[in-house]
Amino acid sequence: MRILFIGDIVGKGGRQAVRQLVRDLLREYRCEFCVANGENMAGGGGFTKSCLLELEGSGVDVFTSGDHVWDRKEFPDEIESLGNVLRPANYSPSQPGRGHGVFEASNGVKVGVVSLVGRVFMAQPSDCPFAAADRAMDELLPVTPVVVVDFHAEATSEKIAMGRYLSGRATAVLGTHTHVATADEQVFKGGTAFQCDVGMVGARESVLGREIEPVLQRFVTGMPSRFEVNDAGIRLNGTVVELDAATGRAVGIERVARDLP
Numbered sequence: 228m229r230i231l232f233i234g235d236i237v238g239k240g241g242r243q244a245v246r247q248l249v250r251d252l253l254r255e256y257r258c259e260f261c262v263a264n265g266e267n268m269a270g271g272g273g274f275t276k277s278c279l280l281e282l283e284g285s286g287v288d289v290f291t292s293g294d295h296v297w298d299r300k301e302f303p304d305e306i307e308s309l310g311n312v313l314r315p316a317n318y319s320p321s322q323p324g325r326g327h328g329v330f331e332a333s334n335g336v337k338v339g340v341v342s343l344v345g346r347v348f349m350a351q352p353s354d355c356p357f358a359a360a361d362r363a364m365d366e367l368l369p370v371t372p373v374v375v376v377d378f379h380a381e382a383t384s385e386k387i388a389m390g391r392y393l394s395g396r397a398t399a400v401l402g403t404h405t406h407v408a409t410a411d412e413q414v415f416k417g418g419t420a421f422q423c424d425v426g427m428v429g430a431r432e433s434v435l436g437r438e439i440e441p442v443l444q445r446f447v448t449g450m451p452s453r454f455e456v457n458d459a460g461i462r463l464n465g466t467v468v469e470l471d472a473a474t475g476r477a478v479g480i481e482r483v484a485r486d487l488p
């Protein structure tokens with residue numbers, strides 16, 4: 228079977244691209260399941276229930292998240308009622324929501340999904356992602372051998388380390404957060420598909436999905452400026468993982484990119 232994984236969805240343009248492109252991609256690549264990182268979907272930061280409702284029927288089965296998960300103040304009250312949104316598993320256990328779950332693909336196969344954040348160069352403190360990954364795998368693997376991990380982190384070294392740590396246990400360890408797709412996709416010997424970063428669903432004419440000028444201003448002058456999302460000229464970055472559903476082992480990984488016409 229195949230699973231499509233989509234990088235950080237940024238703002239209104241990102242949501243529009245998901246609505247318009249994902250169904251076709253799922254058909255084209257014959258994917259039975261789709262995970263997307265949604266942490267920037269609401270105006271560039273966080274989630275809202277209405278944004279998620281907009282994406283109902285888009286083809287995305289599960290939304291993972293990251294450091295921006297709580298950017299919208301209403302979302303902590305909403306997440307519990309949304310069955311398919313994961314907050315980072317290695318945030319405090321006192322936080323609302325859950326960090327992993329088992330979902331069903333269109334072919335009936337159970338798919339475990341885990342959302343984790345890194346600790347290197349990340350502003351938000353979090354618990355150890357490796358220990359959290361162990362706990363999640365211990366719960367998920369007795370239920371299904373197919374487990375997809377979103378490791379939302381900045382440092383390529385930490386991401387590769389997580390991929391190697393879960394090699395032979397996870398079907399795929401795919402990175403998000405930098406909004407820039409990396410060209411290092413491979414299947415490790417243990418049958419784990421890996422890519423440091425899947426990229427984003429955001430504007431090509433941008434800095435990580437934001438308008439270029441204010442970001443330049445901040446870098447050049449050091450003065451604060453508001454970073455507006457650029458909603459035009461969207462590219463969707465994703466990755467398709469091919470796997471043996473009986474064993475959970477990945478057999479292939481392929482990057483995909485599609486521009487919103």
Ligand SMILES: [Fe+2]
Nearest residue numbers: 235266267404
């Ligand atoms: Fe992001």
Ligand SMILES: [Fe+2]
Nearest residue numbers: 293294295404
């Ligand atoms: Fe992030």
